[in-house]
Amino acid sequence: MSDTFTHRRVADVPHALDDPQALAAALGGRTPALFLDYDGTLTPIVPRPEDAVLSDAARAVVRRVAAVLPVAVVSGRDRPDVERLVAIDGLIYAGSHGFDVEVPGGGTLENPVSGDWSQTLDAAERALHAGLDAIDGAQVERKKFSIAAHYRRIADADYPAFRAVLDEVGGRFPDLKEKPGKKVFELQPAIDWHKGKCVLWLLQALDLDRPDVAPLFLGDDVTDEDAFRALQTVDGGLGILCADPAEDPARETAAAFRVDDPDQILTLLARLAGLAEAGGEEDAP
Numbered sequence: 001m002s003d004t005f006t007h008r009r010v011a012d013v014p015h016a017l018d019d020p021q022a023l024a025a026a027l028g029g030r031t032p033a034l035f036l037d038y039d040g041t042l043t044p045i046v047p048r049p050e051d052a053v054l055s056d057a058a059r060a061v062v063r064r065v066a067a068v069l070p071v072a073v074v075s076g077r078d079r080p081d082v083e084r085l086v087a088i089d090g091l092i093y094a095g096s097h098g099f100d101v102e103v104p105g106g107g108t109l110e111n112p113v114s115g116d117w118s119q120t121l122d123a124a125e126r127a128l129h130a131g132l133d134a135i136d137g138a139q140v141e142r143k144k145f146s147i148a149a150h151y152r153r154i155a156d157a158d159y160p161a162f163r164a165v166l167d168e169v170g171g172r173f174p175d176l177k178e179k180p181g182k183k184v185f186e187l188q189p190a191i192d193w194h195k196g197k198c199v200l201w202l203l204q205a206l207d208l209d210r211p212d213v214a215p216l217f218l219g220d221d222v223t224d225e226d227a228f229r230a231l232q233t234v235d236g237g238l239g240i241l242c243a244d245p246a247e248d249p250a251r252e253t254a255a256a257f258r259v260d261d262p263d264q265i266l267t268l269l270a271r272l273a274g275l276a277e278a279g280g281e282e283d284a285p
């Protein structure tokens, strides 16, 4: 993958709903293939991961668009967890930030990063619990190929102690790498794999790497930037960032378009569904 990517401040990225003609032009008549992040994109960010439940309205929109376009959910969550939360049959689900992929019908695609990381991750999970369980509000969330250490609910005064545990555990497990996210650090296998590589791999494996397909990745977090960058290398590929520029004015993104929040993600998905239902004959998404 090229390492020369274009990044812009979020405020300079065109809004996908305010500027539908620009998005239509970028799609260029291609059929969108949708790759959806979960937290912060399909659901608002909430204090506890277990409370980020998909609304019935959101599920209806995703189900509608999945009836007419290819849809994959590519999440940092454990794959069974995000499958349970989305609860729509027939989608492609990737969990653990793209390390764990399943397609409908099961098992026909061989995940290029499969391998037995369980012993290393189990040991790191124990070490994180040993250090973090004493910190009020800290939360360790184990996924098959990643361990999230959440600090959203800890006191500011406890952050140095939280960070020290991450440094100490990270130092003991050189086979793991640390990835930051929204008020979270995750330990994952230290191999060259992320959501972007997962999306490129899925495009090939699902025979979607075609000139008539425009892969769109909709996401909010820094881990989604890997997918936005990857799609800059694909003809017709577009990242769509879910972020309000006012919340982090300094943030830069590799996304081509943006919306402000998960409600607007649903509006955009509904527009894309409407366009596909009309056979691409509407003027713009």
Ligand SMILES: O=P(O)(O)OC[C@H]1O[C@H](O[C@H]2O[C@H](CO)[C@@H](O)[C@H](O)[C@H]2O)[C@H](O)[C@@H](O)[C@@H]1O
Residues within 6 Å of the ligand: 037, 038, 039, 040, 041, 044, 045, 046, 047, 048, 049, 050, 052, 074, 075, 076, 077, 078, 141, 148, 150, 152, 181, 182, 183, 184, 221, 223
């Ligand atoms: O790639 P995603 O599907 O967006 O998953 C990224 C992480 O999302 C979850 O944590 C984040 O959302 C929580 C619920 O809103 C929030 O409480 C937390 O602070 C955020 O970091 C999830 O718990 C992680 O496992 C995912 O990796």
